[in-house]
Amino acid sequence: MPTATQTAPAPAAPARAGRRRPSGPDWLWAALLTLAVTTFRAGSPQLWRDELASWNAASRSTGELWGMLGHVDAVSGFYYLLLHFWVALFGDSAAVLRLPSALAMAGTAALVVVIARALFDRRTAVFAGLLFALLPVVTRYGTEARSYAFAVLAVTAATWLLLRALERPAAGRWVGYSALVAVSGLLHMVSLLVLLPHALIVVLRWWSVRRTRTVVSFAVAAVAGLVPVVPLVLLGRRQVGRQISWIETPRMRDVSGLWDNLFASPLVGLAIAALALLPLAWPRGRRHAVELMLLGAAPIAACFVVSQGSSSYFIDRYLLFTVPAWAVLAAAGLAALRPRAAGAAGLAALVLLGAPDQRQLRTAQAKEPSDGVAAARVIAQGYRPGDGFVPPRGKTERVFMVDYQIEYYLPERVRLRDVFAERSAVASDDLFPVECKQPERCLGDTKRIWLVTRDSGDDHDPYNWLPAADKKALKDHYRIARTTDVRGLHVSLLERVK
Structure with a gap:
């Protein structure tokens, strides 16, 4: 029996390999909880420009999509192809477009639990499942029609297979790991930075057991996984100027901003940082905490260094695949708190810190500040067959994809002629149409035109952001017969005078 002088129990340490037990249904409820959280009101936020690009690409035929990828967005091609078949089966409502990402986040939650259980104990695994499911950033990108959630899933699965292969090497595990490395790179090339911490973990394990064969197996599997990605990397490098030239070279002060955005909540990010440091102070089991720290921190550091070159990749969503490692590490910190109730209280406090962000993420303007729904409604109510359409384009304005925003929300009966598009985006094998070099000639005999431009704030000129030649024509x-202002947009009906 315990005596009065018995010391308090030490913080939870990793279970011995031989004493680990299956995590039971823990991975399942974590996946279901994540799916429930990410699908709740998933269709409420309006699609923003990146999601509109996904919708537009996925709505094309496979031949049209392949033609487009040769000119732009090749790095997203694998995801676009998956989304293309999804849309063909289930439609293109906002909730349906985002559902694959929710499923990917749910799969990641299951892996977070089994990784936490394998490295630590069931208490840590339970905390990890709850924490990951309720992070605002999981909601943010679990309701995003982009490839980021899929990249997170692929990287986390690759990490899980690597840990299993290091524990008990087998050819099938290395083959699976290699395949997942390839999938990660095809989904998002920046996710390949995970190979750095993976290599460091392999070296640390080798230092303990000196099993050279494992190091060789890892190197072969990693290289084999990179081979299918090489053509994509080469093509992506040619297109990089059109896609990420807007990302600025990072400075040290930008690291804190990235950290806040990485969790979609500054307060949650601060709490995660504090909790993640606790396991590093353990007298035992520090190795697994160090490995997780490498998984979370090394890709961020590597991306910072690489981004000092000609192209920058230092943006939170590109490094989203590090979040599972931070979640497991923070969960281990919660599990180490004593008394045991302090861990549950800490988790509850962290969830409360993120509650305002969770609410905001489900509002209509959570991702897109301008109201495309209202603008499309104005056009639909006043539409007449033969009406034309003019959105702002030009080199700086077309990236906001006002044209696709309006097109997505217009009812099918409304078919506007894109007046200043000399050749459509599909015909051009591009995301954007080819614009008329002589705008006045492209007007033809169009009697009425719907002009939709972005609201610049102080200036209420409905011709805002139009190229000078288009504006003059x-x-x-x-x-201007009438102008209706909706949130972030001017919707003007123009009538021909001569």
């Missing part, structure tokens, strides 16, 4: 031949 419209002003010379049309008058």
Whole structure:
């Protein structure tokens, strides 16, 4: 029986390999909870420009999609192809477009639990499952029609297979690991930075057991996984100027901003950072905490260094695949708190810190500040067959994809002619149409035009952001019959005068 002088129990340490027990249904409820959280009101936020690009690409035929990828967005091609078949089966509502990402996050939650159980204990695994499911960033990108959640799933699965292969090497595990490395790179090339911490973990394990064959197996599997990605990397490098030239070279002050955005909540990010440091102070079991720290921190550091070159990749969503490692490490910190109730209280406090962000993520303007639904409604109510359409384009404005925003929300009966598009985006094998070099000639005999431009705030000019030639052609031949302002947009009906 315990005596009065018995010391308090030490923080939870990793279970011995031979004493680990299956995590039972813990992985299942974590996956279901994550799926429930990410699908709750998933269709409420309006699609923003990156999601509109996904919708537009996925809505094309496979031949049209392949033609587009040769000119732009090749790095997203694998995801676009998956989404293409998904849309063909289930439609393209906002909730349906985002559901694959929710499923990917649910799969990641299951892996987070089994990794935490393998490295630590069931208490840590339970905390990890709850924490991951309720992180605001999981909601943010679990309701995003982009490839990021899939990259997180692939990287986490690769990490799990690596840990299993290091524990008990087998050819099938290394083959599976190699395949997942390839899938990770095809989904998002920046996710290949995970190979750095993977290599460091292999070296640390080798230092303990000196099993050289394992190091060789890892090197062969990693290289084999990179081979299918090489053509994509080469093609992506040619397109990089059109896609990420807007990302600035990072400075040290940008690291804190990235950390806040990595968790979609500054307060949650701060709490995760504090909790993640606790397991590093353990007298026992520090090795697994160090490995997780490498999985979380090494890709961020590597991306910072690489981004000092000609192209920058230092943006939170590109490094989203590090979040599972931080979640497990923070969960281990919660599990180490004493008394044991302090861990549950800490988790509850962390969830409360993220509650305002969770609410905001489900509002209509959570991702896109301008109201495309309202703008499309104005056009639909006043539409007449033969009406034209002019959105802002040009080199700086087309990236906001106002044209796709309106097109997505217009009912099928409304078919507007894109007046200043000399050749459509599909015909051009591009995300954007080819614009008229002589705008006045492209007007033709169009009697009415719907002009939709972004609201710049102080200036209420409905011709905002239009190229000078387009603006002159419209002003010379049309008058503004009426202008309706909706959130972030001007919707003007122009009528021909001569």
